[in-house]
Amino acid sequence: MSYVPHTDAERREMLATLGVSRIDALFDDVPAHVRFPKLSLPPPLSELEILPEMQRLAARNAAVDPTLSFLGAGTYHHFRPATVDYVLSRGEFYTSYTQYQPEVSQGMLQALFEYQSMVCALTGMEVSNASHYDGATALAEAVLLALSVGGGKRNKIILSPVINPQYRAVIRTYLRGTHAATLRGDEDAIDGLEQLKSLLDADCAALVVQNPNFFGQCEAMDGLAEAAHRVGSLLIVLADPIALGMFKSPGEYGADIVVADGQSLGIPPSFGGPHLGILAARMVHVRRMSGHLVGETVDADGRRGYVLTLATREQHIRRAKATSNICTNAAVCALGAAAYLATMGKRGLGQVAELCYHKSHYAAAEIGKLKGFVVNPQAPSQPFFKEFVVRLPRPVAEVNRHLQERHGIVGGYDLATDYPHLEQHMLLAVTEVHPRASIDRLVQALSELSS
Amino acid sequence: MNRAPIPTVYELSVSGRQGADLPLCDVPQTQLPMSLLRSDCALPELSQIEVVRHYLALSQRNFGVDSGFYPLGSCTMKYNPKANEEIARIPAFADTHPLQRPETAQGNLALMYELQHWLAEIGGFAAVSLQPSAGAHGEFTGLLMMRAYHRERGDFGRTRILIPDSAHGTNPASSTMAGFVAVELPSDTRGNIDLEAVQAACDDSVAGIMLTNPNTLGLFEEHIEKVVHLVHQCGGLVYGDGANMNALVGVARPGDLGFDVMHYNLHKTFATPHGGGGPGAGPVGVSARLAEFLPGPVIGRRVEGQSERYVAIEPKKSIGRVSTHFGNFGMFVRAYAYIRRHGAAGLRANSEHAVLNANYLRVKLRDAYKLPFDRINMHEFVCQGSIEDTGVRALDVSKRLLDYGFHPPTNYFPLIVPEALMIEPTETESKPTLDAFAAAMHEIAREARSDSALVKTAPHETPVRRLDEVRAARQLVLTDRAATRGATTRSTQAGNK
Numbered sequence: 039m040s041y042v043p044h045t046d047a048e049r050r051e052m053l054a055t056l057g058v059s060r061i062d063a064l065f066d067d068v069p070a071h072v073r074f075p076k077l078s079l080p081p082p083l084s085e086l087e088i089l090p091e092m093q094r095l096a097a098r099n100a101a102v103d104p105t106l107s108f109l110g111a112g113t114y115h116h117f118r119p120a121t122v123d124y125v126l127s128r129g130e131f132y133t134s135y136t137q138y139q140p141e142v143s144q145g146m147l148q149a150l151f152e153y154q155s156m157v158c159a160l161t162g163m164e165v166s167n168a169s170h171y172d173g174a175t176a177l178a179e180a181v182l183l184a185l186s187v188g189g190g191k192r193n194k195i196i197l198s199p200v201i202n203p204q205y206r207a208v209i210r211t212y213l214r215g216t217h218a219a220t221l222r223g224d225e226d227a228i229d230g231l232e233q234l235k236s237l238l239d240a241d242c243a244a245l246v247v248q249n250p251n252f253f254g255q256c257e258a259m260d261g262l263a264e265a266a267h268r269v270g271s272l273l274i275v276l277a278d279p280i281a282l283g284m285f286k287s288p289g290e291y292g293a294d295i296v297v298a299d300g301q302s303l304g305i306p307p308s309f310g311g312p313h314l315g316i317l318a319a320r321m322v323h324v325r326r327m328s329g330h331l332v333g334e335t336v337d338a339d340g341r342r343g344y345v346l347t348l349a350t351r352e353q354h355i356r357r358a359k360a361t362s363n364i365c366t367n368a369a370v371c372a373l374g375a376a377a378y379l380a381t382m383g384k385r386g387l388g389q390v391a392e393l394c395y396h397k398s399h400y401a402a403a404e405i406g407k408l409k410g411f412v413v414n415p416q417a418p419s420q421p422f423f424k425e426f427v428v429r430l431p432r433p434v435a436e437v438n439r440h441l442q443e444r445h446g447i448v449g450g451y452d453l454a455t456d457y458p459h460l461e462q463h464m465l466l467a468v469t470e471v472h473p474r475a476s477i478d479r480l481v482q483a484l485s486e487l488s489s
Numbered sequence: 490m491n492r493a494p495i496p497t498v499y500e501l502s503v504s505g506r507q508g509a510d511l512p513l514c515d516v517p518q519t520q521l522p523m524s525l526l527r528s529d530c531a532l533p534e535l536s537q538i539e540v541v542r543h544y545l546a547l548s549q550r551n552f553g554v555d556s557g558f559y560p561l562g563s564c565t566m567k568y569n570p571k572a573n574e575e576i577a578r579i580p581a582f583a584d585t586h587p588l589q590r591p592e593t594a595q596g597n598l599a600l601m602y603e604l605q606h607w608l609a610e611i612g613g614f615a616a617v618s619l620q621p622s623a624g625a626h627g628e629f630t631g632l633l634m635m636r637a638y639h640r641e642r643g644d645f646g647r648t649r650i651l652i653p654d655s656a657h658g659t660n661p662a663s664s665t666m667a668g669f670v671a672v673e674l675p676s677d678t679r680g681n682i683d684l685e686a687v688q689a690a691c692d693d694s695v696a697g698i699m700l701t702n703p704n705t706l707g708l709f710e711e712h713i714e715k716v717v718h719l720v721h722q723c724g725g726l727v728y729g730d731g732a733n734m735n736a737l738v739g740v741a742r743p744g745d746l747g748f749d750v751m752h753y754n755l756h757k758t759f760a761t762p763h764g765g766g767g768p769g770a771g772p773v774g775v776s777a778r779l780a781e782f783l784p785g786p787v788i789g790r791r792v793e794g795q796s797e798r799y800v801a802i803e804p805k806k807s808i809g810r811v812s813t814h815f816g817n818f819g820m821f822v823r824a825y826a827y828i829r830r831h832g833a834a835g836l837r838a839n840s841e842h843a844v845l846n847a848n849y850l851r852v853k854l855r856d857a858y859k860l861p862f863d864r865i866n867m868h869e870f871v872c873q874g875s876i877e878d879t880g881v882r883a884l885d886v887s888k889r890l891l892d893y894g895f896h897p898p899t900n901y902f903p904l905i906v907p908e909a910l911m912i913e914p915t916e917t918e919s920k921p922t923l924d925a926f927a928a929a930m931h932e933i934a935r936e937a938r939s940d941s942a943l944v945k946t947a948p949h950e951t952p953v954r955r956l957d958e959v960r961a962a963r964q965l966v967l968t969d970r971a972a973t974r975g976a977t978t979r980s981t982q983a984g985n986k
Contacts (some may be wrong), residue, residue, distance in 0.1 A: 040835040041568050042842045043919040047620045050848045052920060061841045064848060064865055065740055067709035072745040074837070077610055082832030085572050092826055096581035100589075100598030107588045108525075112813065119509040121540050123578075128548040129555030136766040138561075138900075141891055141951040143493075145551030146765040149544070152498050155968040159531040165967050171622035171768065174813045182666075186827075211784070211809035214633050215668035256525055286527045309597050310587030310814025311622070312768035321730035324965065330766065334969075338946070342494040343953040347961040353625070353662035354846050354902070358671040363662035366623035366756065370764030380498045381508035381540050384532040389511045392521075400516035421522040438590060452590055474515040 044228075055181055100442070105476045107448035108401075109468025110425050111252070112173070112202045112299065115272045116280065117390065117470055118378070122304035125377040132370050136330065140345045147344035150369065151332040153376035158281045160379075161296040162289015163318035167329035168346075169372040170315025170364065173299025174205040177246070177276055178212035179328045179362055180295045180317060184244035184272045185218060186326050186361070192243035192271070197224040198234055200251035201276060203456035209246075219243070235265045242269055244295075248276040249288070253465065254398070254425025255417055256285065258389035263292025279303055279316065279375075281423045282471075283391035295319045304378030305371050325351060328362030330369075393470035394424035397477065401468045402426045404481040410489035415463075425467045427453065427460075431489040434464050445483040492952055495546050499971035500688030502533035508540045531972055548826060550952045551765075556840055558922050560850075562869045562899035562911025563657065563705055565735045565757030567843075570830070573760070573823040583820050587695045587814035591800060593619040598799030601815060602788040604825050605772075608753055611836070612731075613744025614774030618783040618804075620816040624732055625659040627752025628699070632667035633808045634775065634782040635697050635726045641782075641806060644724070647696035651720070653682040655706060655903040660699045660730060669696060676905055680706040680862040684715060691719050698724035702743070703733050705903040705911065706862055707847060707869035717747035726750065726779075735915070736844055736868035740838025749776045755817075759824035770820035781806040786815065842916035846923060850914055853927035859935040861906050869913035871906050874898075876937035881944050883908040886933050888955065889947035893929040 044052070053059060065073060083091055104115035126132060130145065137143035137150075144439075157166035170176035181195055195213070197206055206224050209468045213219045222237045231247065238245060245266045250256045266273040274295045275288035280302045288296045300314030301307065317331065319327060333347035353360040381392065402422070406413040410431030414420065428450070430437050438449035450464035457463075468477065535543070553559070559566035577583065585594055605617040621627040632650065639647045649672050650664040661671035674690060677683045682700070698720045699753065703709045717727050729743045729751030735758045737743070743751050755761045756769035763769070775783060786801035801815075815821075831839065844867050850861065851870045859873040874883025887897030887910070899911040914923060937944050948954060 040831055040838045040842075041570065041917045042838060043520055043917065044842065048920040049845070052845055055852055056845075056848050061845055064841070064844050064979055065709075066866070067711060069714060069742045069746070072741050074740060075613070075742050076746065076834070077739055077833035079607055079610060079833040079836070080829060082835050083829055085570075085830070088572060088826055088830055089576065091829065092576045093579060093581075094824070095596045095600055096579045098599060099581045099585055100593035101581060102586070102589075103583040107586060107589075109588050111588055113587055114637035115584070115586075117509075117511070119537075121537060123543075124541065125544040125548075127574070128544070130548040130551040130553045132574075132762045132764050133553030133555045133566075134551055134765045135559070135561055135564050135566060135763045139552075139887070139891065140956050141953055142550075142552035142896065143765075143890070144952050145547035145549065146772065148497065148550075149496060149547050150765075151967075152969060155497075155499065155972045156532060158968050159972055169767065171626065171817075175622065175626070175811070197769055202813075204810060207810040208812060211633065211811055213631075214636070214664050214808065217668065240769075256522065258525075282527075284521075284527065285532060287530075290527065293501050306583040306819075307586050308583050309585045309594065309818035311812070311817040312819050313813075321965075324967070328584055331967055333961040334966035335957045337953040337957070338955045341492060341953055343956045345956045345958050345961045347958065347965070347967075350962075353658040355658070356662070357658045358665045360658070360662040361663070363625040363666050364623070364660050365625045365659050366763075366769040367767040368622075368764075369766030369768075370762070371768060373765065376498075377540065377544055379532055380535055380543070380744050381537065382532075383502075383507050383534040384530055385507050385534065386509050386511065387530065387532060393511060393514055395521065396514050396518050397516055399519035403519075420665055421525060442590070442593065448586065448593075470511060473512070477516070 071420055079396045104471050105473060108450055108466045108468060108480060109448050111451040111465055113310060114302050114467060114469055115307065115471050116302050117302045121381045122374050122377045126374050127369060131373060137346055144343060148334050149373050149376055151334065151344050153372045154332060155331045156376060156379045157316055157318050158289065160279060161277060161318045162287030163296050164321040165324045166318035167327055168332055169368040169444060170317050170329055171368055172311060172313040172315045173297060174208040176317040177205050177297045177314030178209045180274050180297050181209055182212065183276060183295065183323060183326050185216065187323065188243035188273060190218060192222060192241055193218045194222060194242045195219050196234055196237050196242055196245045198224045198247045199223055200253055201246060201248040202252050227290040231262060238265055238269045238271060242271040242336055244272045244274050245351050246274040250278055250281055250423040253427050255420045259291040278423065280391050280394060283387035300371065300375045303375035305374055312367055312368055312371055326361055328364050329367055363395055390470050397472055398424045398426060398468040401477045405484060408485050408488045411484065424469055425465055428464050428466060430462045432487055433462055437487060440487060441483050445479065447480055447483055497969050497971055498533040498535060499969045501539055501543060504534055506534040506536050508535050508537040557896065558918060558926055559668050559896040560912045561896060562913040563732055565913060565915055567760055568917035569760055569762040569913035570827065576826050577819050577822045595799055597818065598788050600800050600825050602790055602819055604821050605788060608772055609774055611738055612751055612774040615741025615777040616780035616783060617772055617774045618787050619774060619821055620784045620810050620811050621752060621770045621771040622817050623767065623769045624752055624754045624771045625663055626811060627773045628659055629661035629666055630784055630811050631728050631750040631752060631773050632663055632669065634779050636667055637782050637806065637808050638779055639696055646694055649694050650696055651690050651698040654905050656699060656701060656703050657705065657730060657732060678710045680685045680713065681711050682716060687716050687719050691723035693724055695723055695725040697728055697796060699728040699730060701730040701733055703736050703867035706871050707866040710861060713746055721747065732757060733868065736840055738840045739833060740840050744776060749779055755820050755824040755826045759822045759827045761823040768817050770817040770822060774797055782808055784808055784811045818986055819954045825899050839916045846914040846916060846918055850912060850923055850927060854930055857931045869911060871909050871911045873906065874910035875908040877932055879937040879941045881937035881941050883910050885944045885947060889933045889944045890929060891948040893951040895926055895929060931978055970972045
């Protein structure tokens with residue numbers, strides 16, 4: 039099967055226009071010994087057959103009930119209002135390309151302009167790009183931006199060890215191409231922001247922290263930006279966009295660049311991607327930022343309109359001197375996030391955030407009552423948002439098997455994967471999608487393992 | 490046509506409105522950490538129907554492949570099958586969590602394993618990693634692997650990447666990001682990379698070459714095997730920019746031509762939607778000597794007796810992660826369905842018809858527009874868009890095409906052709922559509938001679954006319970002023986401009 043519309047007669051007519059009799063005569067430039075290889079691929083399926091085939095494949099996954107899944111660690115189950123998929127299903131949006139012809143792209147341009155505005159409102163920043171691939175790559179680009187601001191003279195990046203470990207891994211990969219950067223924090227045994235601050239010096243391009251951190255804890259950010267700025271370093275904050283519905287924006291505590299993964303804003307987990315990279319900064323950095331930027335302008339008749347602007351930063355103009363190589367981004371996910379934020383609004387996002395807060399605290403309190411379970415053992419009095427750490431009486435794998443096989447519950451993330459000293463520690467996420475009955479079911483299931 | 494500006498979400502905002510409701514809190518409430526809370530968050534406030542009407546109105550001012558012919562060169566704007574959108578939304582795919590136990594995600598892992606295998610088969614490579622999120626991301630990944638390969642052999646002096654002057658801008662930009670120096674090589678008079686220039690540039694400082702084949706002129710490199718041989722001979726590696734792979738599926742495998750690394754654009758060749766700029770997916774395929782350097786995890790299959798099990802594997806000398814988890818899984822689902830729908834013969838037919846359509850249009854436009862390389866092309870071709878003695882430029886022709894209901898070709902690229910229009914019709918367009926486009930192009934050429942002002946001031950039939958890009962860059966307005974005014978009052982100006 040193919041989606042080629044030609045009839046045999048049309049094809050003959052077209053070939054005649056070209057003066058050839060057979061379609062394969064168009065490929066004489068291809069060396070004969072490699073031309074038309076026989077590909078070993080499964081036979082074609084009709085549209086009627088493909089859907090059940092794909093459903094059969096999907097059925098090899100365990101059925102997912104988001105209300106009984108407590109996995110987070112960077113990807114979350116949140117409420118997705120129906121308006122979001124309605125907007126994402128509009129073919130005019132999702133089958134379009136980057137807005138290089140603004141006269142016929144005003145819809146997407148305005149939507150992205152509004153997205154930029156809402157991201158700035160959430161983060162307390164002055165400029166947002168029109169999206170990056172995902173949170174991790176956006177954070178890596180933020181680090182490269184900071185190195186660029188440092189003008190090649192500042193070689194050090196300080197990474198908090200309680201940044202999502204996969205994000206730190208992506209940053210390490212991105213820095214392979216630079217000779218300058220060395221990472222501190224990530225590779226040292228650092229415990230707490232005060233110790234991170236002590237690593238700051240005149241060689242530092244950026245201090246990078248996550249808030250709430252990878253363990254869900256909201257650390258006091260007071261004085262952090264001042265300490266970074268005192269030595270001429272930037273402060274980069276990795277934020278949770280839902281948490282920003284109730285917590286102070288990084289802009290309020292002095293951040294220079296804010297990054298987030300926007301998957302929580304109406305985008306399905308989709309086994310890890312596509313997600314949405316949010317990248318926002320102070321206006322002073324706009325010319326060093328990566329990615330597309332939408333700006334407001336007027337047309338030849340003076341009517342308001344939107345265009346991609348400051349393209350002179352980008353690869354298709356600057357080539358080897360561009361601020362980044364990024365071209366394709368996650369625009370349609372940004373559109374989804376914009377539709378989400380417009381639907382939830384100021385109050386709705388605040389309500390989602392508070393529900394996450396209360397429900398995660400309820401779950402933590404109930405689990406903490408179980409014998410052998412300790413909640414947030416490293417920082418018992420620290421405020422947290424939608425995630426928390428539990429020290430278990432049994433190995434994490436055993437607990438998760440029990441939860442899945444006996445109760446159909448997807449348990450938490452095994453923290454020993456990234457933090458060897460946290461054996462038998464699990465990271466649990468509780469959001470607004472979890473009714474009290476689900477939480478109680480989790481607690482009941484865990485209580486069976488109580489020692 | 491209604492040309493009134495569409496009010497922004499902030500202009501529509503009225504304090505107290507809300508587009509979605511949430512359940513009441515059914516657990517005992519915990520005291521909030523007051524010192525950490527924000528006092529306000531300037532998000533807009535709309536009712537649900539206002540949200541729906543707003544985005545519907547915006548969509549009506551946007552042109553996609555579903556709206557009409559979109560011959561944007563090097564972007565492969567082919568039809569995005571609707572079944573694939575439905576499939577990607579199956580909850581047992583879309584709601585799966587990337588960190589769930591592999592035993593509970595065997596369907597996803599099997600899908601990725603097969604897709605890796607099929608892409609390797611199509612490209613002629615030994616191994617594939619699906620992780621990169623876009624073509625440029627795949628380039629960066631491939632270049633880091635090339636770097637790691639040389640360094641692992643103790644070869645630290647290879648600092649240069651050769652790139653033809655016809656290349657996409659991402660090639661030199663990716664080279665810089667990966668710590669290399671991009672060296673630009675000229676093209677010859679037939680549109681190939683200049684063989685003598687390649688020969689002269691090849692020495693032990695060359696880490697590799699980045700080639701797009703067919704190149705951005707839409708031409709199959711006539712000396713491809715010689716170029717590959719020269720680069721290999723000096724110890725370099727050959728990177729393939731797979732942006733133009735839509736010409737080659739079932740026609741030639743880059744791996745068979747000696748390429749060491751290539752990225753695939755699932756959002757071009759395998760019809761995952763472009764999404765107004767993204768998300769895409771840029772898996773990389775590699776020859777055997779680079780397989781251990783791939784970003785992990787890649788998916789492997791373990792057969793134990795009667796049962797098979799799919800597992801995530803970390804390649805031994807991996808350059809590390811380039812994104813979280815496995816990459817853009819939602820795009821893999823669509824590409825898998827696309828390949829499964831077509832089979833080998835269907836995929837080859839797609840490439841053949843992409844090439845047929847492009848050649849047909851080239852011949853149809855030959856009399857009206859200058860063709861710098863008038864020979865059989867692959868899936869796209871480049872013509873000069875300026876009309877002699879009229880002052881009408883490629884940009885004007887493009888803008889006038891909007892009035893005829895067509896999306897314009899890529900403008901002013903590749904850089905080596907002045908006034909370039911790069912036209913890629915794709916295989917999913919019918920002969921009547923191609924004929925109508927060719928007729929419009931001829932009509933515009935006539936208009937340029939009879940009434941050049943009409944063309945120079947186009948478009949006339951779009952929701953906005955030409956936009957002031959200089960003003961946008963000089964007086965930067967990157968957020969809605971109505972947002973900073975506060976989202977609490979409805980703007981009385983909205984819609985009345």
